[in-house]
Amino acid sequence: xxxxxxxxxxxxxxxxxxxxxxxxxxxxxxxxxxxxxxxxxxxxxxxxxxxxxxxxxxxxxxxxxxxxxxxxxxxxxxxxxxxxxxxxxxxxxxxxxxxxxxxxxxxxxxxxxxxxxxxxxxxxxxxxxxxxxxxxxxxxxxxxxxxxxxxxxxxxxxxxxxxxxxxxxxxxxxxxxxxxxxxxxxxxxxxxxxxxxxxxxxxxxxxxxxxxxxxxxxxxxxxxxxxxxxxxxxxxxxxxxxxxxxxxxxxxxxxxxxxxxxxxxxxxxxxxxxxxxxxxxxxxxxxxxxxxxxxxxxxxxxxxxxxxxxxxxxxxxxxxxxxxxxxxxxxxxxxxxxxxxxxxxxxxxxxxxxxxxxxxxxxxxxxxxxxxxxxxxxxxxxxxxxx
Amino acid sequence: xxxxxxxxxxxxxxxxxxxxxxxxxxxxxxxxxxxxxxxxxxxxxxxxxxxxxxxxxxxxxxxxxxxxxxxxxxxxxxxxxxxxxxxxxxxxxxxxxxxxxxxxxxxxxxxxxxxxxxxxxxxxxxxxxxxxxxxxxxxxxxxxxxxxxxxxxxxxxxxxxxxxxxxxxxxxxxxxxxxxxxxxxxxxxxxxxxxxxxxxxxxxxxxxxxxxxxxxxxxxxxxxxxxxxxxxxxxxxxxxxxxxxxxxxxxxxxxxxxxxxxxxxxxxxxxxxxxxxxxxxxxxxxxxxxxxxxxxxxxxxxxxxxxxxxxxxxxxxxx
Numbered sequence: 001x002x003x004x005x006x007x008x009x010x011x012x013x014x015x016x017x018x019x020x021x022x023x024x025x026x027x028x029x030x031x032x033x034x035x036x037x038x039x040x041x042x043x044x045x046x047x048x049x050x051x052x053x054x055x056x057x058x059x060x061x062x063x064x065x066x067x068x069x070x071x072x073x074x075x076x077x078x079x080x081x082x083x084x085x086x087x088x089x090x091x092x093x094x095x096x097x098x099x100x101x102x103x104x105x106x107x108x109x110x111x112x113x114x115x116x117x118x119x120x121x122x123x124x125x126x127x128x129x130x131x132x133x134x135x136x137x138x139x140x141x142x143x144x145x146x147x148x149x150x151x152x153x154x155x156x157x158x159x160x161x162x163x164x165x166x167x168x169x170x171x172x173x174x175x176x177x178x179x180x181x182x183x184x185x186x187x188x189x190x191x192x193x194x195x196x197x198x199x200x201x202x203x204x205x206x207x208x209x210x211x212x213x214x215x216x217x218x219x220x221x222x223x224x225x226x227x228x229x230x231x232x233x234x235x236x237x238x239x240x241x242x243x244x245x246x247x248x249x250x251x252x253x254x255x256x257x258x259x260x261x262x263x264x265x266x267x268x269x270x271x272x273x274x275x276x277x278x279x280x281x282x283x284x285x286x287x288x289x290x291x292x293x294x295x296x297x298x299x300x301x302x303x304x305x306x307x308x309x310x311x312x313x314x315x316x317x318x319x320x321x322x323x324x325x326x327x328x329x330x331x332x333x334x335x336x337x338x339x340x341x342x343x344x345x346x347x348x349x350x351x352x353x354x355x356x357x358x359x360x361x362x363x364x365x366x367x368x369x370x371x372x373x374x375x376x377x378x379x380x381x382x383x384x385x386x387x
Numbered sequence: 388x389x390x391x392x393x394x395x396x397x398x399x400x401x402x403x404x405x406x407x408x409x410x411x412x413x414x415x416x417x418x419x420x421x422x423x424x425x426x427x428x429x430x431x432x433x434x435x436x437x438x439x440x441x442x443x444x445x446x447x448x449x450x451x452x453x454x455x456x457x458x459x460x461x462x463x464x465x466x467x468x469x470x471x472x473x474x475x476x477x478x479x480x481x482x483x484x485x486x487x488x489x490x491x492x493x494x495x496x497x498x499x500x501x502x503x504x505x506x507x508x509x510x511x512x513x514x515x516x517x518x519x520x521x522x523x524x525x526x527x528x529x530x531x532x533x534x535x536x537x538x539x540x541x542x543x544x545x546x547x548x549x550x551x552x553x554x555x556x557x558x559x560x561x562x563x564x565x566x567x568x569x570x571x572x573x574x575x576x577x578x579x580x581x582x583x584x585x586x587x588x589x590x591x592x593x594x595x596x597x598x599x600x601x602x603x604x605x606x607x608x609x610x611x612x613x614x615x616x617x618x619x620x621x622x623x624x625x626x627x628x629x630x631x632x633x634x635x636x637x638x639x640x641x642x643x644x645x646x647x648x649x650x651x652x653x654x655x656x657x658x659x660x661x662x663x664x665x666x667x668x669x670x671x672x673x674x675x676x677x678x679x680x681x682x683x684x685x686x687x688x689x690x691x692x693x694x695x696x697x698x699x700x701x702x703x704x705x706x
Binding site for chain 2 (some may be wrong): 020021022023024025026027030044045058059061071074076109116118119120121123124125127128130131132133134135137138139141142145146149150153154195196197198199200201223230231242243245246247249250251290368
């Protein structure tokens with residue numbers, strides 16, 4: 001017996017902010033959960049199991065979120081699982097939740113991912129000096145900036161392409177009431193004029209630090225019938241690779257390429273750029289848009305930046321990317337992957353509000369984490385898959 | 388000589404917790420010298436209050452002040468206290484059901500021997516002299532002799548609602564380098580850069596891994612590497628951050644040593660940051676020998692050799 005059909009019928013998220021000092025982590029999760037359940041027209045009593053994900057432990061100093069959040073997540077008397085895959089965790093958590101439905105184990109699964117960056121310091125947590133080693137690490141920006149430089153060299157991309165992405169996503173965020181950054185008047189010029197932080201990455205080309213949460217309700221075919229607009233899951237894939245290996249391709253990682261190939265095959269997609277109507281791609285630094293366009297197969301290697309430069313990733317382009325404003329506009333790290341997955345679902349449900357792509361039928365949600373070594377992605381569609 | 392090198396490392400951070408309205412109400416109470424619980428949908432009074440009801444899942448709203456006197460329902464003896472515990476002398480942890488509450492909560496009980504604790508004994512809160520809105524505003528419980536009343540709390544210093552607490556987390560590790568990494572660090576202490584070759588794929592790893600990350604084969608053959616190499620790619624760090632050891636701006640670069648198949652991350656000096664290039668040839672510049680230790684920091688930085696840049700094709704597979 002193959003996978004059972006599964007669909008997302010509830011999507012909830014918080015208003016992402018630099019500091020949500022008015023709520024605890026439990027309260028933050030419940031804001032997202034209550035919105036997802038309201039959207040699904042279900043209550044916590046209808047839920048069979050809960051799957052929770054969050055950022056790496058050092059980021060928040062919380063090692064067992066499942067322990068202290070159990071009752072707040074409505075998990076008393078139910079299975080509660082925690083998923084942990086660094087920055088991709090929001091995506092992986094949604095995939096684990098969907099697999100419980102696809103396997104026929106549960107009918108209605110609630111999944112939630114969160115982070116309260118204001119309680120901690122991710123830059124510090126990613127740069128703790130280790131004995132015997134050279135303390136040259138400088139957070140996520142310091143880690144990824146050399147690989148961005150490699151991409152620019154390898155693809156011969158014009159150096160303003162990153163600024164195009166940042167200006168696009170920040171303007172898209174103006175259409176998303178939940179987005180953290182609402183920076184009016186962001187232009188390619190203003191991005192290029194912003195401070196160079198981790199050369200070649202500028203301030204306006206980096207994601208913010210956010211407090212926020214996202215929750216999804218994923219259900220079986222019977223339950224989905226009660227929803228006016230379920231987002232059907234057409235494919236889910238996770239892949240990992242070694243962080244450091246000789247000649248590992250850090251610009252176009254093998255695990256990402258393999259995951260994408262498997263995903264398109266599962267979803268019956270032969271030409272992603274023609275068949276995907278909206279993509280929510282994990283872009284914490286602007287240059288990762290063209291890099292992942294290539295890694296995902298929307299463009300040939302070296303050509304991703306051409307789609308960006310031509311405006312094809314704008315809301316009106318051939319492949320609209322991050323209409324929600326993306327990670328560049330809201331980054332509660334633990335939740336950022338699930339936000340990509342949830343925003344993809346909103347697009348095919350016709351429920352994305354002002355940042356809706358007209359007539360979207362199939363959408364991609366994507367997340368990556370660690371040193372580009374964890375990948376999680378799904379395709380959701382307005383129609384139930386045939387396979 | 389030990390096969391492996393070890394060194395202590397402390398990871399510490401003061402996390403700033405938002406309490407939310409329910410836990411905040413409890414902590415505000417402690418600061419004011421009263422214990423606040425909340426009533427659940429089944430009528431039970433729970434201390435500390437739950438943020439969400441375990442049955443209806445609704446947010447908690449009905450708060451109840453309970454007594455600071457209660458009854459021990461269970462306990463355990465702590466003969467050897469560890470860092471961070473309420474006392475540095477032996478004490479008991481007790482579950483205490485306060486008068487007016489239906490379920491117990493855990494805190495320290497200040498007695499000098501286990502013979503002084505019994506289930507069912509009456510105890511009272513001993514308030515901390517200074518209270519700030521933290522669980523430690525209750526210094527501990529103490530035995531309540533017959534006829535004694537609750538302890539009175541000194542006046543509070545503030546009446547603002549408590550919205551946050553600082554949680555100091557500090558973890559002490561013994562960082563253990565693998566035998567292969569230890570070889571690398573010992574080499575650095577002798578002014579040499581050591582790697583290992585994978586017998587399967589022939590790739591030279593520096594620092595050496597215990598097993599090849601690509602094919603899993605244990606690595607054994609030792610290779611001394613050149614002190615010169617090529618910058619594959621790099622970043623100019625302009626941003627200051629907590630815990631930073633090097634003052635920005637500085638160039639953090641991947642240096643592919645001649646003879647190695649993987650680059651090491653290091654610092655580039657001896658050239659203005661904006662003149663560093665992909666392909667630039669560089670040489671290790673060591674600290675004075677008397678400052679050497681088992682550390683990659685023995686190499687102070689890498690500096691340009693003055694040779695022509697390496698051809699892109701020679702390092703493009705290392706990006």
